[in-house]
Each structure stands twice: as structure tokens, then as C-alpha cells.
Amino acid sequence: MSRTGALHLASGLGGLIGKEQVKSSVEQYEKYHDLHGGEAKSRASNYADVANKYYDLVTSFYEYGWGESFHFANRWEGETLRESIKRYEHFIALQLGLTDGMKVLDVGCGIGGPLREIARFSSASVTGLNNNEYQITRGQELIDLAGLSKRCNFVKGDFMHMPFPDDTFDAAYAIEATCHAPDAVGCYMEIHRVLRPGQPMAFYEWCMTERFDPGNPRHVAAKAEIELGNGLVDIRTTAQCLQAVKDAGFEVISAKDVAEDSAVPWYQPLDPDAGASWTSANGFRLSRVGRLVTHAMVKAMERLGVAPEGSVRVSGLMETAGEGLVKGGREGIFTPMFFVLARKKPNLLTGTENV
Known part of the structure; x- marks a missing residue:
């Protein structure tokens, strides 16, 4: 189950x-981003x-606030966040x-x-590709707890250089993950390579919308906050x-x-x-007030030595992420759910197609 307590955080x-090394690591991370030079x-x-x-720095915050699925979802009236995510x-x-017997790739699986x-x-049988050892370790614990070890597995690897032979998978998907790729074409080409001919790929991508104006300082600032708070190279x-x-x-x-x-x-x-809801623990934690309470809690835990030095700065990254995402959402200049369904063309010489 998700680790939702303060001590687990x-x-x-x-x-x-x-x-x-947490403090020095977050300092090094910040220096990669525009807002820190x-x-x-x-x-x-x-x-x-x-x-x-x-x-490494933020996974425990994500699990504390969101649960096991680190992504947004479109919502219907009366639908809870957890229901919408499922x-x-x-x-x-x-x-x-997807059906029983299919071999599926989750690109950047958290x-x-x-x-x-x-x-x-x-x-279906699903293989999760992830380049972060900590997330794989935590994910394997959750697979074992769920009794899904015969149907699910993780592979450590870079999605720009996937450790799979050509034509391996029957389908592939990514949920808010390939936005971390430095080169979208290169990443998608790797997915293309490991798919069997005629087979589908689908993903939800983080993107700037057509309303984004690179000449608008407010838009540029919101984009920089989203990149800093979410580990992104350059939002496409x-x-x-x-x-x-x-x-x-x-x-x-x-x-x-x-x-x-x-x-x-x-x-x-x-x-x-x-209209952020406070009717559940997760709803409160994700709200602005809840994030401020979490920040204060982390500050106290760092001061007491329960949390490592630098934890408050990591919490600050999460607050920057929230503020930037809200700004981007309100102005309609950013979406975390640009959905694309595509397929690798069938091999006309062999007639290889969907089965």
C-alpha cells in the first residue's frame, strides 16, 4: 500500500x-534550471x-500526496480524484x-x-521501464504486495536507449513520462523500434498549448516553474x-x-x-493549505533531525511545481494530458499485422 504517513515521507x-547528500543534491538539481541560472x-x-x-528527492512526496499513480486526470462532476485516475x-x-496474453511496455513507469x-x-503482462533505482525498488514491493509478480515486472533502463530487442512488445504506453526526454523524436523512435509491426502506442504528454506565448514574460515564468518543480528539460x-x-x-x-x-x-x-476538495486526506494534502502544512511539517522534522538536511528545499520544489501548474492551467497555456494514439506501420513484406 502507499506510504502516506509523515514518517514514511x-x-x-x-x-x-x-x-x-540530500542538501547538496537538491542544490545541484536546482542549478540545472532557468530560475537558478x-x-x-x-x-x-x-x-x-x-x-x-x-x-530520488521527490518520490516520497508524490506517494504521500497522490498515492501510487503520479499523474493528473480529466474529471467528471461528482467523480473523485482517485476514481478519475483509475x-x-x-x-x-x-x-x-489490451487483452490477456499481450506483452506491454510502460515507458517511464514510476x-x-x-x-x-x-x-x-x-x-495483459506489463513491463515497466524506469531509470530510477529507488522507484523500481519501491515499485517491486508494491507488485509483491498486490500479488502481481507473475504479470508485472520492472526493467532498469534509459528510454532513449532501451534494453530490449527490436519488435519485442505488442503495445506500449507512457503516462506523463516522456516529457523528461531530451529529444522527443529519439525517444519515440526507441518505442517504435521495440514495438512489433502494426502494433499501437498511446501516451499522455505534458505540453505547452497553442495559447503559450514565448514573448509573454508571465507565460515564460510559469513554464520555468513547471520545469523546475517537475524535473523537465524543455516542455514541448x-x-x-x-x-x-x-x-x-x-x-x-x-x-x-x-x-x-x-x-x-x-x-x-x-x-x-x-474548488479543491478537503474531504479526503489526499485532497487536503494536495491543496495549497495542505501543501503549506506539509512544508511546515517537513521543516519541523528537518530541525529535529528526523528528515535529512535539505528536505525543506525539496518541499519548496513541490510548492513551486504546484504554483507553476496552477498558473499554466488557469491561463490555458499548459496541459498534462495531450493524448496521442498511434501505431507502427505493418511490415508489408511479411504481412505482419495486429493479432
Whole structure:
């Protein structure tokens, strides 16, 4: 089960980074980003270090606030956040046509919340690819607890250089993960390579929308906050994302910003002005007041030596993430759910196609 207590938050903070190195690690991480004098070119050259430091530092915060699935979801009126997250994951499984016997790749799987839910829902076998050792260790614990070890597994690897042979998987998906890639075309080409001919890929991508104006300082500041608070290199636009899918060799079946169909704003859990709910522990923790309470709690735990030095700065990253996401959502310049369904073209010489 998810670790939702304060002591679990403190003990997990830093992941596999030594507790005495948390402060220096968060300082190094911050220096990659624009708001601390960094630039996108440096982040792209060091994308693996950016993402690994970020997820070692913040995974316990994510699990404390969100649960096991670290992503947003479009919401219907009367639907809880947890219900919407499950439906969101079921939707991608249905779009891919997942069934028993299929071999599926989850690209950038986190601690495997979606992986486990999709495996249970579809009866497919799902392999999670992740380059962060701490998340894999935690995810394997959760797989064992769920009794899914025969259907789910993790592989450590970089999604820019996947450790799989060509034509391995029957389907692939990514949920808010490939936004960490330094080169979208290169990442999508790797997914293309490991898919069997004729087989589908689907993902939800973090993107700047067509409303984003790179000449607007307010827009640029919100984008920089999202990148700093979420371990990103350089957020692509929806148009750039879609073109990258095509350039990687995929045939696009459908593409849509599903946030446009969300009756409840996707950023509502983070924004009291959008009606953030305090009726559950998770709802309160995600709200602005809840985040301030968490920050104060982490500050006290660091002062008492329960949490490592530097923990307050990590908590500050989470607050920056929340503020930037709310700004981007309110202005409609950012979406975490640009959905693309595509497929690798069939091999016309052999007639290889979906089965």
C-alpha cells in the first residue's frame, strides 16, 4: 500500500541518495534550471541526472500526496480524484486494445501505479521501464504486495536507449513520462523500434498549448516553474509533440488535448479557487493549505533531525511545481494530458499485422 504517513515521507525523502547528500543534491538539481541560472541545453545534456536526482528527492512526496499513480486526470462532476485516475488508466488500456496474453511496455513507469492497475484491468503482462533505482525498488514491493509478480515486472533502463530487442512488445504506453526526454523524436523512435509491426502506442504528454506565448514574460515564468518543480528539460508544444511522433515513423490514429473535455479543471486538486476538495486526506494534502502544512511539517522534522538536511528545499520544489501548474492551467497555456494514439506501420513484406 502507499506510504502516506509523515514518517514514511521523511524516511523515503532522498530515495537512494545518502541522507547527508540530500542538501547538496537538491542544490545541484536546482542549478540545472532557468530560475537558478541554468538553461535547457545543460538539462538536455544531463537529462538522466536531472530526472534521477528529481525522483530520488521527490518520490516520497508524490506517494504521500497522490498515492501510487503520479499523474493528473480529466474529471467528471461528482467523480473523485482517485476514481478519475483509475478511469484515465483504463481508458489508455482500452484505446490500446489490451487483452490477456499481450506483452506491454510502460515507458517511464514510476513506482508502477498505472502498471498494476492496467495489468489488473486488462489481464495483459506489463513491463515497466524506469531509470530510477529507488522507484523500481519501491515499485517491486508494491507488485509483491498486490500479488502481481507473475504479470508485472520492472526493467532498469534509459528510454532513449532501451534494453530490449527490436519488435519485442505488442503495445506500449507512457503516462506523463516522456516529457523528461531530451529529444522527443529519439525517444519515440526507441518505442517504435521495440514495438512489433502494426502494433499501437498511446501516451499522455505534458505540453505547452497553442495559447503559450514565448514573448509573454508571465507565460515564460510559469513554464520555468513547471520545469523546475517537475524535473523537465524543455516542455514541448502540442504541435512539436505531434510532429515528433510522425518523424519517429508512427502513423497517428488520433490526437487530442483531453483537458479540453474535463468538466472539472485538471489542476483543481492544487487550486482552492477551482474548488479543491478537503474531504479526503489526499485532497487536503494536495491543496495549497495542505501543501503549506506539509512544508511546515517537513521543516519541523528537518530541525529535529528526523528528515535529512535539505528536505525543506525539496518541499519548496513541490510548492513551486504546484504554483507553476496552477498558473499554466488557469491561463490555458499548459496541459498534462495531450493524448496521442498511434501505431507502427505493418511490415508489408511479411504481412505482419495486429493479432
